[in-house]
Amino acid sequence: MGKLAFDVDFHPSVNLVATGLIDGDLHFHRYSTDNANSDPVRVLDVHARIESCRAARFIKGGRALLMGSPDFSILATNVKSGSTIARLDNTHEAVTNRWISLMESTIASIDDDDCIKVWDTREYSCYNSFEAHEDYISDITFASDVMKLLATSGDGTLSDCSDRFADPSSNSINTMLKLDEDRIITGSENGMINLVGIVPNRIIQPIDEHSEYPVKRLAFSHDRKFLGSIVHDQMLKDLAFSLSVLEP
Numbered sequence: 001m002g003k004l005a006f007d008v009d010f011h012p013s014v015n016l017v018a019t020g021l022i023d024g025d026l027h028f029h030r031y032s033t034d035n036a037n038s039d040p041v042r043v044l045d046v047h048a049r050i051e052s053c054r055a056a057r058f059i060k061g062g063r064a065l066l067m068g069s070p071d072f073s074i075l076a077t078n079v080k081s082g083s084t085i086a087r088l089d090n091t092h093e094a095v096t097n098r099w100i101s102l103m104e105s106t107i108a109s110i111d112d113d114d115c116i117k118v119w120d121t122r123e124y125s126c127y128n129s130f131e132a133h134e135d136y137i138s139d140i141t142f143a144s145d146v147m148k149l150l151a152t153s154g155d156g157t158l159s160d161c162s163d164r165f166a167d168p169s170s171n172s173i174n175t176m177l178k179l180d181e182d183r184i185i186t187g188s189e190n191g192m193i194n195l196v197g198i199v200p201n202r203i204i205q206p207i208d209e210h211s212e213y214p215v216k217r218l219a220f221s222h223d224r225k226f227l228g229s230i231v232h233d234q235m236l237k238d239l240a241f242s243l244s245v246l247e248p
Contacts, residue, residue: 005230007056007098009065010221011079016043017221017228018065018079020053026067026077033225046082048075057099059107059121066121068096068109076124086124092117100149102142108149110137116149141178152176152186177218177227187215187229 004022011017017040019027025047029040048067055068059076064085067075072092076085094113101107105122114136118128140151148160152173172189176196179185183204184196191210194203213231220227 006052006054006216008217008219008228008230009056009058009099010219010226010228011058011062012222013062014222016062016079017219018056018058019230020056020067022052024048024050024052024069026053026056026065026082028079031221031226033221033223044079044082046077048077048084050075054095054097055099055109057101057107059101066099066107068099070095072096074109074124088124091126098137098139100140100142103144108140108142110140110151112136116140116151138173139175141176141184143178143181145181150176150178150184172214174214174216175218177220185218185227187218189214191215191231193218193227193229 003025005019006022007020009018015031015033017029017031021027025045027042028044029042031040032038050067050069050073051071052069053067054070057066059066063079065077065079067077069075072090074088074091074096078085092109092111092115094111094115096109096111098110099107102118105120107119107121109117109119114131116130117126119126135153138152140149142149150160173186174189175187177185182198184198185207186194186196188194191213193207193209193215195205195207197204210229210231215229215231217230218227
């Protein structure tokens with residue numbers, strides 16, 4: 001990629017991955033599921049004219065992508081043309097660092113000051129805002145069956161409305177993905193990617209590691225054949241991923 005990547009997201013239905021870079025650019029690559037050794041092909045560069053792309057997320061069934069910037073703006077971009085659909089200024093009082101899809105037309109954003117906002121993507125409007133931690137929130141995921149957000153914090157804890165527990169490795173958790181109703185995948189400051197059980201709360205097994213760099217973002221491909229990870233080494237790492245390997 002040539003520049004540091006802050007976020008990664010896979011298209012919800014086709015073999016396309018987007019990375020948001022430190023210089024504000026957005027890169028789209030197509031990848032092959034038939035040949036894991038083939039290199040991804042860059043198909044579109046978007047020069048968004050923002051300070052940097054701290055958060056990126058496909059919305060509207062993959063037709064658009066949201067970007068969050070340190071200038072507190074949100075930019076919606078057309079995935080086919082790279083043109084701007086909408087721009088909102090002063091959306092947070094701190095830098096937006098993560099997006100998560102909740103429902104078809106609803107997403108949530110978090111910032112560096114522990115604020116979570118819920119947005120309607122049809123009108124690009126915020127209709128709810130709340131705080132959940134005393135320390136900053138590093139990542140969130142959504143349990144749709146019980147309508148709950150699961151959050152990781154810079155103090156090394158996981159929480160929702162009913163429970164909180166510490167990572168036994170005592171490292172800051174930077175990012176996570178929901179695997180199923182009982183397990184999540186976490187990326188930590190020490191470079192480890194772990195499979196973590198929820199009730200009982202435990203690390204089930206390590207999946208991979210970036211030995212020299214903290215893991216900043218994790219994302220599944222639309223068919224869950226690939227798990228993408230980002231660290232600050234200018235590389236997007238695709239791990240061939242099989243759910244059968246991680247059966248409970």
